[in-house]
Amino acid sequence: MTAAQRLNNLDSARPVAGSASREYLTGVQALVRLPLAQLERDRAAGLRTEAFVTGYPGSPLGGYDMALDRAKVGDHGVRHVHAQNEELAATSIMGTQMLDGFPHDSVDGVVSFWYGKGPGVDRSGDAFKHGNFAGTSKHGAVVILSGEDHEAKSSSVPYQQEFAFEHAGIPVLYPGSVAEFLDYGLHAVALSRYSGCWVAMKLVAPLCDGGEVIDPAALGVPVVPEGLEIEGKPFSKATDFNFFPVLNVGTEARLYNERHEAVLAYARANGLNTVTQKGPNDRIGIVTAGKSHADVRAALSNLGMDDSYLSEQGVRIAKVGLLCPSDTTFFRDFATGLDLIIVVEEKRDFLERQVAHAIAGHSGARIIGKHDLDRRRLFPVEGGMDIDIVTKGLARVLDPLVPMPAKGKARLSSIALADTAPPPKLFTSRTPNYCSGCPHNRSTKLPDGQIAWGAPGCHVFAAIMEQPERRIEAMTQYGGEGLPWIGLSPYTSKKHIVQNIGDGSYYHSSNQNIRYAVTTGQRMTFRILYNGVIANTGGQDYASSNSIEKLCRRLEIDGVKKIVLATKDPSAYQRRHLPDNVALRQPDEIPAALKELEKVDGVTVLIYDGDCANERRRRQKRGLAPKPVKFTVVNEDVCENCGDCGRKANCMSLQKVETRFGKKTQIHQSSCNQDRACVEGDCPSFVSVHVKEGTGPGKVALPDIPDDMADPVRPNLDRPYSIYIPGVGGTGVITLNAMLAQAAMHDGLNVKTYDQTGAAQKWGAVLSSLIVSHPDTEIIGNKVATRSADLYLAADMVAGAEPVNLKVCDKARTVAAVGTDILPTGEMIRDVFFQPDATGIRDYIATHAMPGGTVTTPALTIAERLFGNYILSNMVTVGAAYQAGYLPISAAAIEKSMEAAGSAAKSNILAFRAGRLSIADPDRLAGMMESGQVTLADRFAETSPVQSIVETKVTPLMSRLSGLPDDTTALVAELAADLVIYQNLSYARRYTERLSQIAEITAERAPAQADRLVRLAAKNLHKIMAYKDEYEVARLLTDPVFETRLRKAYPGMVGMSYNLQPPTFRWLSPARKVEIGGWFRPALSLLARMKTLRGTAFDPFGRNPARRAEREAVKWYEGVLETVSDRLTLANADTCAKMIALPDDIRGYEDLKTESLARAKIKATDLTEQL
Secondary structure: OOHHHHOOOHHHHOOOOOOOOOEEEEHHHHHHHHHHHHHHHHHHOOOOEEEEEEEOOOOOOOOHHHHHHHOOHHHHOEEEEEOOOHHHHHHHHHHHOOHHHOOOOOOOEEEEEEEEEHHHHHHOHHHHHHHHHHOOOOOOEEEEEEEEOOOOOOOOOOOOOHHHHHHOOOOEEOOOOHHHHHHHHHHHHHHHHHHOOOEEEEEEHHHHOEEEEEOHHHOOOOOOOOOOEEOOEEOOOOOOOOOOOOOHHHHHHHHHHHHHHHHHHHHHHHOOEEEEEOOOOOOEEEEEEHHHHHHHHHHHHHOOOOHHHHHHHOEEEEEEOEEEOOOHHHHHHHHOOOOEEEEEOOOOOHHHHHHHHHHOOOOOOEEEOOEOOOOOEOOOOOOOOOHHHHHHHHHHHHOOOOOOOHHHHHHHHHHHHHHHOOOOOOOOOOOOOOOOOOOHHHHOOOOOOOOEEEOOOHHHHHHHOOOOOOOOOEEOOOOOOOOHHHHHHHHOOOOOOEEEEEHHHHHHHHHHHHHHHHHOOOOEEEEEEEOOOEHHHOOEOOOOOOOHHHHHHHHHHHOOOEEEEEEOOHHHHOOOOOOOOEEEEOHHHHHHHHHHHHOOOOEEEEEEEOOOHHHHHHHHHOOOOOOOOEEEEEOOOOOOOOOHHHHHHOOOOEEEEEEOOEEEEEEOOOOOOOOOHHHHOOOOOEEEEEEOOOOOOOOOOOOOOOOOOOOOOOOOOOOOEEEEEEEEOOOOHHHHHHHHHHHHHHOOOEEEEEEEOHHHHOOOEEEEEEEEEOOOOOOOOOOOOOOOOOEEEEOOHHHHOOHHHHOOOOOOOOEEEEEOOOOOOHHHHHOOOOOOOHHHHHHHHHOOOOOOOEEEEOHHHHHHHHHOOHHHHHHHHHHHHHHOOOOOOOHHHHHHHHHHHHHHHHHHHHHHHHHHHHHHOHHHHHHHHOOOOOOOOOOOOOOOOHHHHHHHHHHHHHHHHOOOOHHHHHHHHHHHHHHHHHOOHHHHHHHHHHHHHHHHHHHHHOHHHHHHHHHHHHHHHHHHHOOOOHHHHHHHHOOHHHHHHHHHHOOOEEEEEEEEOOHHHHHHOOOOOEEEEHHHHHHHHHHHHHHHHOOOOOOOOOOOHHHHHHHHHHHHHHHHHHHHHHHOOOOOHHHHHHHHOHHHHOOOOOHHHHHHHHHHHHHHHHHHHHO
């Protein structure tokens, strides 16, 4: 892409001055401002009010409570109460409006806010109805902040709440932008205070999770109607908390006949329902509300229908801000003269019914919405709606009625092309997974034959895992855990079920489920996953202060027959006063414990005591919890890359690193939460590092990257510029998007954002949209639409290769910046044989961008090597995009926005510069990355004796291999030298002689394949001969290179210990390792020197079945090589290569190795038949 293509007018890309009061706010941040802004206005009006905020967290308002606390709203007259559940919160709010009947010398009224999501609204329905019937105090108000998850991104079912609010007689306002969160929020308070109604705000996820630049100084001032009369009497509100039967009918009459009339009067006085587009000869009307109004405007713009065109063609548009009660007068006036009304709304037809009811008998206009005039589906009921859906729906209706502009035809063709293009599934997907060290990796395991159910919470991710030992087969709503078994158990032959339940859900409401199960005589096990926080919504502490001891005593009182408490440290509970029916177990005993509980005739409970790993890490960083003094590392030379640790721990920090001996497991220390479940893998490669308190992995010295790179020519902002960012949940993608938005604001630009997260926050794909424009150019929507991306910023290639994401790309418009390293997916952690095609993924993404318009950078490698922190990889990718001329935001503004990162500001800025350098001067960057070691273990390092052995002992053995390429000769020589150290010179000679036969045969029969086959044989013969028995493991664990690098990596290291399973312990406890301290090192050194006993009659380990199998495997593989030598031809060279590579699949220790060896032998037989 040339500079001319990117920029027609350089001046238009320069920063512009902006209003001093402009601010970038997310939806949640705007809601935090809301009570503060209201109290400020009340004080200016002479009112002594305070605010009461309470609720229960849940997406899309999952972080609202924490944002309130971070803002320290308590210092400004706002009391925030974390509720135990939503219904309790709603009922407590009712009390704030009883103030007029009680002494209140210090306050004139209380403005209350309830927050929650769809399930909470349903649970609170009766409390809402009672509260709304009772009304609000003289200077009080109640606003319900109702988060709606239309697409069920983080909900067990989709939600739409206006029907529930209508049922309770609660007015509903529907803001259509982040700015309207504040504007409508202030209206909601004024409306509640005026009418006496509780007022709900419909807050949809795309706006709660979105952001935009707003001007708080430009917010309107609500107009309070004066002189309202209802049936000839002045309107006045009053509270009535006496819900006595029959008498409450009068309350109902006042609500619907008087207070609702006051609501409509307020709405009319403030223009909450308004006509946003009209002309002199309108014949078509479009009615919409909230976010859908923005979608309609964007869709019409995409179709080339601007305001003048709509006026010319007779199209009228209404924006409804008050969803209920319905303003029939407004709808009748709007319908005057129209032939057709199109109602555009998400989910069910709430607005469409209101319009139809209002104009029936008053207008001949036909109404369509969810269906067209032929009863065909038009706008969907399911899921959500975006600009593309609205564009296609409106075009289908309008095309026969008004001429379609050329721009509209082109847009429709573009969408159709993206919709009809086959979505190839070439690569792996990124699905959510438990966090590193998450206790649910252990706690959700099941024994064979048992079935578990789940419910909303982090543990529900087991539903999408392919591991049967962790899967759940069914779910209930939050708070419904276990209850379906009461209905199912009498009719099934299955006698027992396991119900997973989070501790947050238990204290929310599910504790009564256990009592009910006991009362009804059930036989089932509730597995309480006790991690101390509501982890799936941000790590909130639940309302009550509880302990496991209290929990156990309560369960005993409730009638639970038996309780098993699984904990990593059972000794911590031995002196505590636990009930007699509590048994202590280790985490690895959970499956056996569940089998034990299954035999109990009654309700049983298994409690897993494991704190949330991420929250523990956060507390440690903030000094609120002791920092770890023990870290776990892998000796890569000992590692066999068998994957057993990944299968058992399911930990995302068990990542792969390329070594001289292929890929090996390495613990990703910057994401590791020190759970240590990986140590249970049947492998001796795990080493524990003990450090001084307060120390840990050594910090990487930050590189010196001056800001001396030439600025690129930035894109022209003659129209909104759309940036789409697919990334990995939990790696800072949302922070990145907010940072870029802040930077755009610093440049005086207009900006809107949207972060699609939901369950994806746990290692799934997070998709962010960022749209910037010149301040004089309006941005209508906040989500990048189909084939509308100007920049495809692929922070994660796996998510970036998803066809649903690539639909935003247009080969004539889109440029791409791609981070080419891959963070592992859950499948990659659990299956070491699964290898994604990184090159193929990169090239596939590039085919969707402009030819020559893709830049790539190894962002993860750069972040790890230069900064020791993978989180900074996103900033590296941004730097590459900027230097390529793909970002319309200045470097100065980007770095200024990074300064808000506090202590991380410098590393963020340098990571951004490193990304720039990867494009501007990659050689200079490569030189900066040369220092440092990739692995802890490397027995071929410069300080090892390998090179001297090559020169003194191995070179004479290489005479028959002299015709090999230099790099292959060096490889064989090093591996032969390693075998000298492993055993002796004779053993190395056996190796080189066998290889020389392969070299001669391949050179003669398949010369074009000779080097490939010899290299395969060299690596695999070495692997099969250098099997890792007790002597070899001891040598590798005590290798000086490993120990030196370990001390360098952990400057505060005071000792180390080995996690081993000696033969005696393996016989006594096949599933349990022993951690042996550094005092054992001399014994290991001695054992390493005893290698001469290997395979002799005096070998103390020689009779071990695994050792016998390893010795036999050497002879078996030599036979495989003989077969290859005998039958190799140019035609069957590929099959021979597969035979030679068989040892690569022989991995692990003990049973794992013998099992993989047996599979390799079967495969060898099959391949031999193909020769």
